[in-house]
Amino acid sequence: MIRKNRLIIGYGISLAVLLALLRWMELKYLLYEHAFMVYALLIAVIFLTVGIWLSKKLTRPRVKTEIQENIIYRDSTAAFIRNQSMIDELGISFRELEVLELMATGYSNQEMASQLYVSPNTIKTHLSRIFEKLEVGRRAQAIEKARTLGIIP
Amino acid sequence: MIRKNRLIIGYGISLAVLLALLRWMELKYLLYEHAFMVYALLIAVIFLTVGIWLSKKLTRPRVKTEIQENIIYRDSTAAFIRNQSMIDELGISFRELEVLELMATGYSNQEMASQLYVSPNTIKTHLSRIFEKLEVGRRAQAIEKARTLGIIP
DNA sequence: ATACGGTTCATACTTTCGGGTGATTTTAGT
DNA sequence: ACTAAAATCACCCGAAAGTATGAACCGTAT
Structure with a gap:
Protein backbone atom coordinates (compact mmCIF):
# COMPACT_ATOMS: atom_id res chain seq x y z
CA MET A 1 0.00 0.00 0.00
CA ILE A 2 2.56 2.41 1.08
CA ARG A 3 4.93 1.40 -1.70
CA LYS A 4 2.29 1.93 -4.34
CA ASN A 5 1.45 5.27 -2.93
CA ARG A 6 5.05 6.24 -2.89
CA LEU A 7 5.37 5.31 -6.50
CA ILE A 8 2.33 7.25 -7.41
CA ILE A 9 3.48 10.21 -5.45
CA GLY A 10 6.90 9.90 -7.06
CA TYR A 11 5.45 9.87 -10.52
CA GLY A 12 3.18 12.69 -9.64
CA ILE A 13 6.04 14.81 -8.47
CA SER A 14 8.13 14.00 -11.50
CA LEU A 15 5.28 14.92 -13.75
CA ALA A 16 4.71 18.13 -11.96
CA VAL A 17 8.37 19.03 -12.18
CA LEU A 18 8.44 18.18 -15.85
CA LEU A 19 5.38 20.23 -16.53
CA ALA A 20 6.84 23.14 -14.63
CA LEU A 21 10.04 22.81 -16.60
CA LEU A 22 8.09 22.70 -19.83
CA ARG A 23 6.11 25.74 -18.83
CA TRP A 24 9.26 27.58 -17.92
CA MET A 25 10.95 26.61 -21.17
CA GLU A 26 7.89 27.63 -23.08
CA LEU A 27 7.81 30.94 -21.31
CA LYS A 28 11.50 31.38 -21.86
CA TYR A 29 11.08 30.56 -25.49
CA LEU A 30 8.23 32.98 -25.77
CA LEU A 31 10.21 35.64 -24.06
CA TYR A 32 13.16 34.93 -26.28
CA GLU A 33 11.06 35.06 -29.39
CA HIS A 34 9.60 38.37 -28.39
CA ALA A 35 12.66 39.74 -26.70
CA PHE A 36 12.44 43.02 -28.54
CA MET A 37 8.88 43.60 -27.53
CA VAL A 38 9.74 42.91 -23.94
CA TYR A 39 12.65 45.26 -23.92
CA ALA A 40 10.67 47.88 -25.73
CA LEU A 41 7.93 47.61 -23.19
CA LEU A 42 10.37 47.81 -20.34
CA ILE A 43 12.06 50.85 -21.80
CA ALA A 44 8.73 52.47 -22.55
CA VAL A 45 7.44 51.99 -19.05
CA ILE A 46 10.66 53.13 -17.46
CA PHE A 47 10.94 56.26 -19.51
CA LEU A 48 7.27 57.04 -19.20
CA THR A 49 7.76 56.99 -15.46
CA VAL A 50 10.91 59.05 -15.71
CA GLY A 51 9.08 61.56 -17.89
CA ILE A 52 6.23 61.92 -15.46
CA TRP A 53 8.65 62.23 -12.59
CA LEU A 54 10.75 64.79 -14.41
CA SER A 55 7.75 66.87 -15.28
CA LYS A 56 6.56 66.83 -11.72
CA LYS A 57 9.98 67.76 -10.45
CA LEU A 58 10.48 70.61 -12.86
CA THR A 59 7.03 72.08 -12.66
CA ARG A 60 6.69 74.82 -10.15
CA PRO A 61 3.49 74.63 -8.13
CA ARG A 62 1.18 77.38 -9.19
CA VAL A 63 0.64 79.57 -6.20
CA LYS A 64 -2.74 81.16 -6.30
CA THR A 65 -3.33 83.60 -3.54
CA GLU A 66 -6.98 84.13 -2.93
CA ILE A 67 -8.97 85.49 -0.08
CA GLN A 68 -8.74 88.88 1.51
CA GLU A 69 -10.60 90.55 4.32
CA ASN A 70 -8.83 93.23 6.24
CA ILE A 71 -7.63 96.82 6.65
CA ILE A 72 -5.24 98.16 9.23
CA TYR A 73 -1.68 98.58 8.18
CA ARG A 74 1.34 99.10 10.28
CA ASP A 75 1.22 99.37 14.02
CA SER A 76 2.20 102.93 14.74
CA THR A 77 2.04 102.52 18.49
CA ALA A 78 4.87 100.05 18.73
CA ALA A 79 7.93 102.18 19.38
CA PHE A 80 11.15 101.53 17.54
CA ILE A 81 14.08 100.92 19.81
CA ARG A 82 17.35 101.88 18.23
CA ASN A 83 20.19 99.45 18.60
CA MET B 1 5.67 78.21 -17.32
CA ILE B 2 8.38 79.10 -19.74
CA ARG B 3 10.58 76.43 -18.36
CA LYS B 4 8.00 73.81 -19.18
CA ASN B 5 7.74 75.05 -22.71
CA ARG B 6 11.45 75.23 -23.01
CA LEU B 7 11.60 71.64 -21.90
CA ILE B 8 9.11 70.58 -24.53
CA ILE B 9 10.83 72.58 -27.22
CA GLY B 10 14.08 71.07 -26.09
CA TYR B 11 12.71 67.59 -26.48
CA GLY B 12 11.30 68.48 -29.86
CA ILE B 13 14.68 69.61 -30.99
CA SER B 14 16.29 66.49 -29.58
CA LEU B 15 13.82 64.39 -31.51
CA ALA B 16 14.54 66.24 -34.71
CA VAL B 17 18.23 65.80 -34.19
CA LEU B 18 17.70 62.13 -33.52
CA LEU B 19 15.70 61.71 -36.71
CA ALA B 20 18.39 63.43 -38.71
CA LEU B 21 20.88 61.11 -37.13
CA LEU B 22 18.75 58.16 -38.15
CA ARG B 23 18.68 59.34 -41.74
CA TRP B 24 22.38 59.58 -41.75
CA MET B 25 22.79 56.15 -40.24
CA GLU B 26 20.39 54.72 -42.75
CA LEU B 27 22.47 56.15 -45.50
CA LYS B 28 25.50 54.56 -44.02
CA TYR B 29 23.79 51.19 -43.73
CA LEU B 30 24.48 51.25 -40.04
CA LEU B 31 20.89 51.34 -39.07
CA TYR B 32 20.45 47.61 -39.18
CA GLU B 33 23.61 46.87 -37.35
CA HIS B 34 22.48 48.82 -34.35
CA ALA B 35 18.80 48.53 -34.93
CA PHE B 36 17.98 47.57 -31.40
CA MET B 37 19.88 50.46 -29.87
CA VAL B 38 18.26 52.87 -32.23
CA TYR B 39 14.78 51.64 -31.53
CA ALA B 40 15.41 51.57 -27.83
CA LEU B 41 16.59 55.15 -27.96
CA LEU B 42 13.63 56.20 -30.04
CA ILE B 43 11.22 54.52 -27.68
CA ALA B 44 12.93 56.03 -24.69
CA VAL B 45 12.77 59.53 -26.09
CA ILE B 46 9.20 59.18 -27.27
CA PHE B 47 7.93 57.82 -24.01
CA LEU B 48 9.90 60.33 -22.01
CA THR B 49 8.16 63.03 -23.99
CA VAL B 50 4.81 61.32 -23.65
CA GLY B 51 5.38 61.02 -19.92
CA ILE B 52 6.13 64.70 -19.61
CA TRP B 53 3.19 65.58 -21.78
CA LEU B 54 0.89 63.29 -19.85
CA SER B 55 1.97 64.72 -16.57
CA LYS B 56 1.52 68.23 -17.82
CA LYS B 57 -1.86 67.58 -19.41
CA LEU B 58 -3.45 65.27 -16.95
CA THR B 59 -2.07 66.52 -13.72
CA ARG B 60 -4.12 69.33 -12.31
CA PRO B 61 -1.88 72.19 -11.43
CA ARG B 62 -1.25 72.25 -7.77
CA VAL B 63 -2.88 75.33 -6.40
CA LYS B 64 -1.77 76.72 -3.12
CA THR B 65 -4.44 78.90 -1.63
CA GLU B 66 -3.24 81.28 0.95
CA ILE B 67 -5.84 82.55 3.34
CA GLN B 68 -4.89 85.68 5.16
CA GLU B 69 -6.39 88.18 7.49
CA ASN B 70 -5.18 91.53 8.63
CA ILE B 71 -3.36 93.53 11.27
CA ILE B 72 0.23 94.14 10.50
CA TYR B 73 2.81 94.57 13.20
CA ARG B 74 6.34 95.18 12.11
CA ASP B 75 7.43 93.83 15.42
CA SER B 76 10.26 91.35 15.43
CA THR B 77 8.20 88.98 17.55
CA ALA B 78 5.02 89.20 15.54
CA ALA B 79 4.76 87.28 12.29
CA PHE B 80 4.25 89.20 9.10
CA ILE B 81 0.78 88.95 7.66
CA ARG B 82 0.50 89.91 4.05
CA ASN B 83 -2.08 92.50 3.15
C1' DA C 1 50.65 121.24 18.82
C1' DT C 2 49.18 117.80 16.71
C1' DA C 3 47.10 113.71 15.67
C1' DC C 4 42.49 112.00 14.95
C1' DG C 5 37.71 111.46 13.74
C1' DG C 6 33.96 113.66 11.63
C1' DT C 7 32.28 116.50 8.09
C1' DT C 8 32.56 118.71 3.99
C1' DC C 9 33.51 119.06 -1.09
C1' DA C 10 35.46 118.01 -5.77
C1' DT C 11 36.60 115.51 -10.08
C1' DA C 12 36.62 111.64 -12.99
C1' DC C 13 34.96 107.36 -14.23
C1' DT C 14 32.02 103.03 -14.35
C1' DT C 15 27.90 100.74 -13.46
C1' DT C 16 23.22 100.38 -12.49
C1' DC C 17 18.59 102.21 -12.77
C1' DG C 18 14.48 103.84 -14.74
C1' DG C 19 11.55 105.54 -18.73
C1' DG C 20 9.72 104.74 -23.13
C1' DT C 21 8.29 101.73 -26.72
C1' DG C 22 7.12 97.62 -28.96
C1' DA C 23 6.61 92.73 -29.50
C1' DT C 24 5.77 87.70 -28.59
C1' DT C 25 4.03 84.03 -25.98
C1' DT C 26 1.35 81.81 -22.35
C1' DT C 27 -2.45 81.36 -19.39
C1' DA C 28 -7.13 82.16 -17.89
C1' DG C 29 -11.79 83.40 -18.41
C1' DT C 30 -16.08 84.34 -21.23
C1' DA D 1 -12.92 80.41 -30.18
C1' DC D 2 -11.85 84.74 -28.77
C1' DT D 3 -10.15 88.07 -25.48
C1' DA D 4 -7.70 90.00 -21.59
C1' DA D 5 -4.16 89.74 -18.44
C1' DA D 6 0.31 88.10 -17.26
C1' DA D 7 4.93 87.10 -18.31
C1' DT D 8 8.64 87.28 -21.22
C1' DC D 9 12.37 89.85 -23.89
C1' DA D 10 14.74 93.59 -26.61
C1' DC D 11 16.79 98.18 -27.50
C1' DC D 12 17.78 102.92 -26.62
C1' DC D 13 18.86 106.81 -23.83
C1' DG D 14 19.51 109.75 -20.04
C1' DA D 15 19.66 110.06 -15.07
C1' DA D 16 21.08 108.35 -10.81
C1' DA D 17 24.01 105.71 -8.11
C1' DG D 18 28.43 103.96 -6.77
C1' DT D 19 33.91 103.87 -6.82
C1' DA D 20 38.28 105.94 -6.28
C1' DT D 21 41.11 109.48 -4.81
C1' DG D 22 42.41 113.63 -2.86
C1' DA D 23 41.86 117.47 0.06
C1' DA D 24 40.30 121.08 3.31
C1' DC D 25 38.21 122.46 7.79
C1' DC D 26 37.10 121.93 12.70
C1' DG D 27 36.72 120.50 17.30
C1' DT D 28 38.94 117.75 20.91
C1' DA D 29 41.73 114.82 23.33
C1' DT D 30 46.58 113.46 24.12
Missing part, protein backbone atom coordinates in the same frame (compact mmCIF):
# COMPACT_ATOMS: atom_id res chain seq x y z
CA GLN A 84 22.77 101.97 19.77
CA SER A 85 25.37 99.38 20.65
CA MET A 86 25.29 98.10 17.10
CA ILE A 87 25.71 101.62 15.78
CA ASP A 88 28.69 102.15 18.04
CA GLU A 89 30.11 98.80 17.13
CA LEU A 90 29.97 99.57 13.44
CA GLY A 91 31.27 103.08 14.04
CA ILE A 92 28.41 104.81 12.29
CA SER A 93 28.44 108.56 12.92
CA PHE A 94 25.46 110.79 13.54
CA ARG A 95 25.54 112.35 10.11
CA GLU A 96 25.81 108.95 8.49
CA LEU A 97 22.83 107.77 10.45
CA GLU A 98 20.85 110.75 9.24
CA VAL A 99 21.70 109.97 5.66
CA LEU A 100 20.93 106.32 6.21
CA GLU A 101 17.46 107.09 7.48
CA LEU A 102 16.67 109.52 4.72
CA MET A 103 17.87 107.03 2.15
CA ALA A 104 15.72 104.31 3.69
CA THR A 105 12.63 106.45 3.32
CA GLY A 106 13.32 106.68 -0.38
CA TYR A 107 15.04 109.99 -0.96
CA SER A 108 17.50 110.40 -3.81
CA ASN A 109 21.01 111.71 -3.24
CA GLN A 110 19.93 115.05 -4.64
CA GLU A 111 16.96 115.29 -2.30
CA MET A 112 19.00 114.31 0.73
CA ALA A 113 21.58 116.94 -0.15
CA SER A 114 18.88 119.61 -0.29
CA GLN A 115 17.38 118.55 3.00
CA LEU A 116 20.68 118.49 4.82
CA TYR A 117 22.00 121.63 3.10
CA VAL A 118 25.07 119.91 1.79
CA SER A 119 26.46 118.97 -1.62
CA PRO A 120 25.32 115.76 -3.36
CA ASN A 121 28.96 114.75 -3.31
CA THR A 122 28.91 114.82 0.45
CA ILE A 123 25.91 112.56 0.46
CA LYS A 124 27.79 110.17 -1.78
CA THR A 125 30.73 110.19 0.56
CA HIS A 126 28.51 109.45 3.55
CA LEU A 127 26.82 106.66 1.66
CA SER A 128 30.13 105.13 0.68
CA ARG A 129 31.16 105.08 4.33
CA ILE A 130 27.83 103.58 5.33
CA PHE A 131 28.13 100.85 2.71
CA GLU A 132 31.64 100.11 3.90
CA LYS A 133 30.58 99.84 7.51
CA LEU A 134 27.55 97.74 6.72
CA GLU A 135 29.58 95.71 4.26
CA VAL A 136 27.13 96.16 1.41
CA GLY A 137 27.26 97.68 -2.03
CA ARG A 138 23.77 98.95 -2.70
CA ARG A 139 21.13 101.12 -1.04
CA ALA A 140 18.54 98.40 -0.87
CA GLN A 141 21.01 96.06 0.79
CA ALA A 142 21.97 98.77 3.23
CA ILE A 143 18.32 99.37 4.09
CA GLU A 144 17.71 95.68 4.65
CA LYS A 145 20.79 95.19 6.78
CA ALA A 146 20.27 98.35 8.81
CA ARG A 147 16.69 97.27 9.48
CA THR A 148 17.57 93.79 10.62
CA LEU A 149 20.30 95.21 12.82
CA GLY A 150 17.84 97.60 14.44
CA ILE A 151 19.71 100.67 13.29
CA ILE A 152 16.73 102.17 11.53
CA PRO A 153 12.99 101.56 11.98
CA GLN B 84 -3.66 90.59 0.30
CA SER B 85 -6.50 93.01 -0.25
CA MET B 86 -4.02 95.80 -0.86
CA ILE B 87 -2.12 93.66 -3.33
CA ASP B 88 -5.35 92.92 -5.16
CA GLU B 89 -6.40 96.53 -5.02
CA LEU B 90 -3.16 97.67 -6.60
CA GLY B 91 -3.29 94.81 -9.11
CA ILE B 92 0.12 93.48 -8.25
CA SER B 93 0.70 90.08 -9.84
CA PHE B 94 2.44 87.11 -8.28
CA ARG B 95 5.58 87.55 -10.31
CA GLU B 96 5.71 91.23 -9.52
CA LEU B 97 5.42 90.41 -5.85
CA GLU B 98 8.32 88.00 -6.15
CA VAL B 99 10.46 90.66 -7.77
CA LEU B 100 9.37 93.21 -5.21
CA GLU B 101 10.46 91.00 -2.36
CA LEU B 102 13.79 90.15 -3.92
CA MET B 103 14.43 93.80 -4.61
CA ALA B 104 13.57 94.72 -1.03
CA THR B 105 16.18 92.30 0.24
CA GLY B 106 18.77 94.15 -1.79
CA TYR B 107 19.29 92.17 -4.95
CA SER B 108 20.34 93.91 -8.14
CA ASN B 109 18.39 93.44 -11.36
CA GLN B 110 21.05 91.08 -12.60
CA GLU B 111 20.90 88.96 -9.47
CA MET B 112 17.13 88.78 -9.49
CA ALA B 113 17.21 87.72 -13.14
CA SER B 114 19.56 84.87 -12.30
CA GLN B 115 17.48 83.74 -9.37
CA LEU B 116 14.22 83.74 -11.30
CA TYR B 117 15.77 82.33 -14.47
CA VAL B 118 14.64 85.23 -16.62
CA SER B 119 16.30 88.05 -18.53
CA PRO B 120 17.32 91.26 -16.75
CA ASN B 121 15.00 93.02 -19.17
CA THR B 122 12.09 91.08 -17.77
CA ILE B 123 13.04 92.16 -14.28
CA LYS B 124 13.11 95.75 -15.43
CA THR B 125 9.66 95.39 -16.94
CA HIS B 126 8.30 93.94 -13.71
CA LEU B 127 9.91 96.73 -11.72
CA SER B 128 8.44 99.38 -14.00
CA ARG B 129 4.98 97.94 -13.44
CA ILE B 130 5.56 97.78 -9.70
CA PHE B 131 6.69 101.40 -9.61
CA GLU B 132 3.65 102.38 -11.61
CA LYS B 133 1.27 100.55 -9.34
CA LEU B 134 2.93 101.83 -6.19
CA GLU B 135 3.18 105.28 -7.73
CA VAL B 136 6.87 105.66 -6.99
CA GLY B 137 9.97 106.18 -9.06
CA ARG B 138 12.74 104.52 -7.11
CA ARG B 139 13.48 101.19 -5.49
CA ALA B 140 13.91 102.61 -2.03
CA GLN B 141 10.58 104.39 -2.29
CA ALA B 142 8.94 101.21 -3.48
CA ILE B 143 10.38 99.30 -0.55
CA GLU B 144 9.18 101.89 1.93
CA LYS B 145 5.69 102.08 0.47
CA ALA B 146 5.30 98.34 0.09
CA ARG B 147 6.36 97.93 3.71
CA THR B 148 3.95 100.46 5.11
CA LEU B 149 1.16 98.94 3.05
CA GLY B 150 1.92 95.51 4.44
CA ILE B 151 2.75 94.07 1.04
CA ILE B 152 6.18 92.89 2.07
CA PRO B 153 7.62 92.15 5.52
